[in-house]
Amino acid sequence: MAANGHEQTVSEYIVHHLTNLTYGKLPAGFVRDDGTVVSDTGLWTTAHGGGEIAAMGFNAIHVDSMIWSVGLGIIFCWLFRTVAKKASADTPSGLVNFVEMVVEFVDNTVKDTFHGRNPLIAPLALTIFVWVFLMNLMDLIPVDLVPEGLKLVGVEYQKIVPSTDPNITMGMAIGVFILMLYYSIKVKGFGFVKELSLNPFNHPLFIPVNLFMEVVGLLAKPFSLGLRLFGNMYAGEMIFILIAALFSVGVMWILPAALLQVGWAIFHILVITLQAFIFMVLTIVYLSMAHEDH
Amino acid sequence: MNINLTLIGQLIAFVAFVAFCMRFVWPPIVSAMAERQQKIADGLAAADRASHDLELAQKRVTEEMANAKREAAGIIDAANKRSAALIDEAKVAAVAEADRIKAAAAAEVEQERARAQEQLMSQVSSLALAGAEKVLGSEIDAAKHAELLKSLTADH
Numbered sequence: 001m002a003a004n005g006h007e008q009t010v011s012e013y014i015v016h017h018l019t020n021l022t023y024g025k026l027p028a029g030f031v032r033d034d035g036t037v038v039s040d041t042g043l044w045t046t047a048h049g050g051g052e053i054a055a056m057g058f059n060a061i062h063v064d065s066m067i068w069s070v071g072l073g074i075i076f077c078w079l080f081r082t083v084a085k086k087a088s089a090d091t092p093s094g095l096v097n098f099v100e101m102v103v104e105f106v107d108n109t110v111k112d113t114f115h116g117r118n119p120l121i122a123p124l125a126l127t128i129f130v131w132v133f134l135m136n137l138m139d140l141i142p143v144d145l146v147p148e149g150l151k152l153v154g155v156e157y158q159k160i161v162p163s164t165d166p167n168i169t170m171g172m173a174i175g176v177f178i179l180m181l182y183y184s185i186k187v188k189g190f191g192f193v194k195e196l197s198l199n200p201f202n203h204p205l206f207i208p209v210n211l212f213m214e215v216v217g218l219l220a221k222p223f224s225l226g227l228r229l230f231g232n233m234y235a236g237e238m239i240f241i242l243i244a245a246l247f248s249v250g251v252m253w254i255l256p257a258a259l260l261q262v263g264w265a266i267f268h269i270l271v272i273t274l275q276a277f278i279f280m281v282l283t284i285v286y287l288s289m290a291h292e293d294h
Numbered sequence: 295m296n297i298n299l300t301l302i303g304q305l306i307a308f309v310a311f312v313a314f315c316m317r318f319v320w321p322p323i324v325s326a327m328a329e330r331q332q333k334i335a336d337g338l339a340a341a342d343r344a345s346h347d348l349e350l351a352q353k354r355v356t357e358e359m360a361n362a363k364r365e366a367a368g369i370i371d372a373a374n375k376r377s378a379a380l381i382d383e384a385k386v387a388a389v390a391e392a393d394r395i396k397a398a399a400a401a402e403v404e405q406e407r408a409r410a411q412e413q414l415m416s417q418v419s420s421l422a423l424a425g426a427e428k429v430l431g432s433e434i435d436a437a438k439h440a441e442l443l444k445s446l447t448a449d450h
Contacts, residue, residue, distance in 0.1 A: 024298065053296055062300040069304060073311045080319040087326035089333050103323050122324075123316035131311060162304075167297060171304025175312075 010245045015050070017143060017241045020165060021157040022047040024060025048156065062165055069162035072134040076127070102130065106280070113284045116291040118183075121284060128172065129280040132229065135163040136272030139237055140265055143244045163233040163275075166226065173226030176283050180221065183290040191293060225282050232275050236268055415447040422446070 008016070023046050030038040033048055046063075047053045053060065083099040092100055106126045114121050138161040147158040162168040184192045196214040197207045243264060246257035423443065 020296075020300075022296075022298075056296075056298070058298050060296070060298040060300075061303060062296075062298070065300055066303050066307075070307050073307055077311060077314050077319065080315070080323070084319045084322040087323050089326060089329035092330075100323065100327055103320075104327065107324065120312075120316060123320035124312050126320060127308075127312045127315040165300065167300035168304045170297070171301045172308050174301070175305050175308040 010248065013245055013248070014238075014241050016157065017147065018159070018238075019050060019053070019157045020062035020159050021064040021155060022053045022056065022060050023063050024053070024056030026052060026055055027057075030055050046156075062159075062167060064158050064160065065162045065165040065168050068138060068160055069135060069168050072138070072162070073131050076130045076134060080126075080130070102126070109281065110284055113281065114288045114291070116187075116288070118287075118291065120179075121287055124179075124287075125280045125284055128283055129276050132163060132172075132279050133273060133276035135161065135168070136233055136276055138162070139164075139233060139240065139268060139272060142261075143237070143240045161233060161237055163229055164237045166230045169230040169233075170222070170226035172279075173222040176225060176286060177222035180218075180286050180290045183287060187291050188293055221286050225279065225286070228282075229275055229279050232271060236264075236271055239264055240268075419443045419447055 024044070026032070026038045026043045026045060026047075028038055028040045028042050030043075030052075032038070032052065047056060047060065079095075080099060083096050086096055087100070103126060106129055107122055110122045110125050141160060146160045150158045159165065184195075188195065196218070197211050199210055199214055201210055240261070243257055243260045246253045246260070423439075
């Protein structure tokens, strides 16, 4: 944990763990830590510290989140594609069995919740469930392992749990939100506007009130979807980091901290699965609501 | 909580993975599972049908056996009747034959007896003649007393 030069405080340790590896555009005139001033055209660079990340604003990308998230997505696609190629009506075995179990579980959940006919919903739910689960699973890797390891090869920051990054969870939630809007308009057409303006008070005078309430309700859906996952994973990750910080307090804390890590990790197995499942079910429910005509 | 381009990046990745899953992952797995389900259902139905067929076959076997038994009983019955009839016929024929043979034998015996009587008579008459000849000491003219002798034989 000792950083180069000076002894790292606990709060520095925690902040370091919660900072993404960010590549972005520093605005013109920004004074960097080493005293250089960014030129008028701005500068695309890797951020050093929270100040630079804040200065970059929207013009930045979390390299670690993107790499881990896309990497896990590719692992999901590769794994399931391998099975899809092998899948046949013969006796399944091993990996095929496992994947089919997951597929059947998702399929049943979709059938229970979504009563329309839409070939997109089930694959969407499967992707969300497995992908979010894999992203959450990164939480179980000891918090210091990957960041400290990568520090040895010169990577300053590393946050390996993509779902503790609100960009990742909200990115998916917005994807779901776009689908909700698309299907609402496609299925209900003008009825969608009616639904927004004539509920819950079916009177022309109340249209502004209804519209306000319904639009807030509609917008709350992607936020509740994305922020619930983010909040749960962020809090879980934070506790892992706090327990890890205990190791630095003193020798006598090593054993209790280790036990706490194990205990929290075991409990977290439940949390990550549950959060992946909740994200999937809510997606199905929201899309199901988008398909239903009132 | 820095919202930045990562959001857009994740959105694009999300769309790409869902599209990939929808095209290349979901359909083959689900169709293979459905196919297997169909196969298993067919297998079970075939087994059901087979056991049903077996039941039917067993039922038919019992029926056939009952039929065969009934037929056999009928045949035995007819044969019994026929043999009884044959025995009766034979009895009647035998009785008739016996009567015929008895009648023939009686007739023959009667004939034999008549012949023996006749022979005996003629011998008796010649014996009587010889006796009378000796008693009388004279010859009796056979031709003269033929009529007398005849009446004698007729009396006995």
